[in-house]
């Protein structure tokens with residue numbers, strides 16, 4: 349096992365990692381599209397300015413068996429851990445976890461978190477390592493070949509009078525960043541979002557950095573905004589990212605309708621408009637994924653109506669670094 353730097357790694361090592369990702373997805377999450385080499389180095393190497401990612405690879409001679417990384421963000425080390433299907437149950441995952449936990453400890457990070465895809469061996473692995481499940485979301489998938497585009501175009505227009513829907517390819521326009529950040533900040537009122545390992549950007553400075561980071565990682569942002577015409581306020585927004593690494597699958601990130609503007613059909617219209625625009629701007633797209641907090645009723649109804657289907661649980665596991673290390677020491 350060795351620490352591995354995606355910035356300096358030879359292209360063949362990146363290609364081996366993409367192949368490993370694809371073997372893992374084919375085994376564990378076969379409904380997900382394969383990864384490509386496009387911007388893959390940038391995807392791993394670039395982080396937000398105040399964050400750092402540290403990576404390891406496990407090898408047998410020239411063969412890549414596994415990969416781990418921690419992203420040091422806020423007060424938590426966010427782990428990613430992958431072992432090639434034919435190399436599992438031989439302690440490779442445990443060895444990579446030990447390296448990651450030791451480093452998190454050395455960097456004075458007290459807790460470690462990981463997102464685990466439901467119905468894969470990873471849940472058993474992290475439970476065996478003493479992690480606790482802190483939060484569960486449902487991933488929903490919309491197969492674009494099943495969409496009734498005529499109906500969707502109608503939904504996109506169905507907003508209460510006094511609102512305007514705007515599409516912005518490339519992210520929110522500079523002059524609306526403050527307003528956009530203010531609308532996103534209202535999500536903080538929902539305690540479910542506090543637990544997520546994908547922190548949102550709540551001020552315009554952070555939002556600007558976050559958009560620059562997305563673009564540098566090969567993740568193309570799109571937004572649709574609902575503008576309250578009388579005040580000019582951002583009443584709602586929805587965000588989608590199309591990754592260069594798997595351009596047939598879009599990620600629908602946050603969708604927010606500010607509380608005082610709820611009940612005017614904005615959530616549905618925002619998402620419907622986004623889909624109709626993506627159909628033109630990203631014609632290679634096959635499906636869109638989005639995540640809902642379990643119990644997020646209003647958004648679940650919107651997703652149902654648009655044709656999103658619940659697909660798998662996404663489970664966030666957490667542990668104290670000291671507990672992980674104690675358990676690993678006791679087992680060795």
Ligand SMILES: CC(C)(COP(=O)(O)OP(=O)(O)OC[C@H]1O[C@@H](n2cnc3c(N)ncnc32)[C@H](O)[C@@H]1OP(=O)(O)O)[C@@H](O)C(=O)NCCC(=O)NCCS
Nearest residue numbers: 428429430431436437438439440441442469470472473476
């Ligand atoms: C999770 C993962 C990294 C585990 O790697 P691994 O090398 O097989 O793990 P280990 O051999 O060190 O397993 C350690 C213990 O975890 C538990 N465990 C691991 N896989 C298990 C499974 N399929 N079923 C039940 N328990 C399991 C066992 O207790 C195992 O000990 P044992 O083999 O002595 O019984 C691997 O399954 C994987 O790559 N999964 C897909 C990627 C992923 O989802 N990663 C997590 C999110 S980033």
